[in-house]
Amino acid sequence: MRLRNITGSREVIAASPYVIQETLQSQCAGVWKEIFGNTRPIHIEIGMGKGKFIHTMAREHPDINYVGIEKYSSVLLRAIQKMEQETLPNLRFLRMDAENIINVFAAGEVDRIYLNFSDPWPKDRHAKRRLPSKEFLARYHVILKSEGRLEFKTDNRDLFDFALEELALAGWCKEAVTYDLHGDEVLMCGNVMTEYEEKFSGMGKPICKYVVYHEKS
8 A cells, every 4th residue: 555645744753852863773772771761671663653552552651661663754743743742751753664673772672572563565575574574583583682572463364374484483482372362351451452453353353463482592
């Protein structure tokens, strides 16, 4: 789906105090505690869309620092607008391609990663672009702490099956897996829905989710 470009979105992003600008991103690795001014855990969402999920999480968990990552300016603009309406001191944004994530976070600096309704990239030749692919799992392994967790939600069963297959190839372990999140009492505890989750669950589509980890050697 082609995203509609919003005139002036890049200018708003460049002027926003909530966004770590691209020229400064290479200086972030290893200093996120200084950026937030505390030593609280760091949770990141890759492909945060309009920011509903991460904004809600940051509001409900002020004892955790959150970083939302989005590569499309027109989408990130919506997340910035949410912050302008309700500023949260424990939330920052990055406009970047997730392929560069290990340049922005140091080894073992992140406590949890969220992937919510990621682009399925349905063509086989684009498999390594999928956020739950083994190529991206290798990047997550670097930046996650030894006890860190990766959570993935999607309505796309084909993408979810692919993601489960990639876990074994990349050496990750499953902590919890469900093909019907909203029917799982345990995994639904504390669940925060994204815009897509509200839409698809409202249509009666089952939501898949896993929580996984990688044992450090």
